[in-house]
Amino acid sequence: MSAPTRTAVAPDALRAAARHWPTGVAVLTARWGGEEHAKTVSSFTTLSLDPPLVGVALSPRSPLVAAVRGSGRFAVSVLTDRQGALARRFATPGAGRAAGGFAELPVRPDPAGGPVPAGAAAWFAAELHAELPVGDHVLLVGRVTAVGADGGRPLLHHAARYRLLGPEIPSGNPTSVPTRGVGA
Template identity: 60%
Template sequence: MTAPAVGAFREAARLWTTGVAVLTARHGDEVFAKTVSSLCPLSLDPLLLSVAVDRRSPLVDAVRADARFAVGVLGARQEALARRFAAPGAGRALGLFTGAPMRTAATGTPVLEECLAWFDCRLHAVLPGGDHALLVGRVVATGDSGPGEPLLYHDRAFRSLAPLPVPTPTGVSA
């Protein structure tokens, strides 16, 4: 049995629907942010969270150096932020980002405001994952902004939830 070609793998993977989040970190005066879709709550004891990032990203080096990061789960109205931090080179700036309100979490890591939920983590491990680094964080603080619709990514496009129609039971007359 041979492994599938990269193109075939990408075509199949694009049909996996996932939430969208922004990973943030700080190193010295620099703040880093990157849109991610590989967030995974990993463990309840201890509280662990994982996120995959291109191993060449300066964000990975910042997390390694500072040993902390945060992740903000984006809502359906935050597509512009997702697009902004998905663009190459857009996720690094001196000081705080303009137009992207942030506050400091328990570890001192910046967290995007108005996210559906956020996780503030101390670095637990960095694991190899092919062309990505798997950042595993021990969650030290978390919060949410209340109910809301999540921002989703499916088939190369941002999407939001839509209620499914209520099925009519078969064989039931009105």
């Protein structure tokens, strides 16, 4: 028996294929050293119910990673379809680090992780539980200490664009899926 052949996958090819996977859009925040840090992410996921764990992947060079390490806490806010401008703001390099960066944005009372934008569909405050190197990123694993959910339609990311959730697929016959779905 021979060992499996490994084929190198070019980063651009991986990125192009991954664009076909729709994800939710969230903002990761932390407060440290008198500054508030924020970054739009689509790599957020729940990891465990017992203990309650969430994870988010970032570049290890992100100032937000240093802020989470320093404070030991972070918050993740799931954005709604009405928060596209907020997602774009914190997706811009350098826009998520400023003393009082949330001064002009309405935020919820501090859940002890980081600022939580008002109107978020849901939020998770967490204490840093583990930090795992994963290729060219670091996975920040947080033990959830508080949550909240106001609901609303989620903001999605697909094919390098923000999208809206389309109509619900009728139950029953899976072949009767409407041709209209996720829209821009």
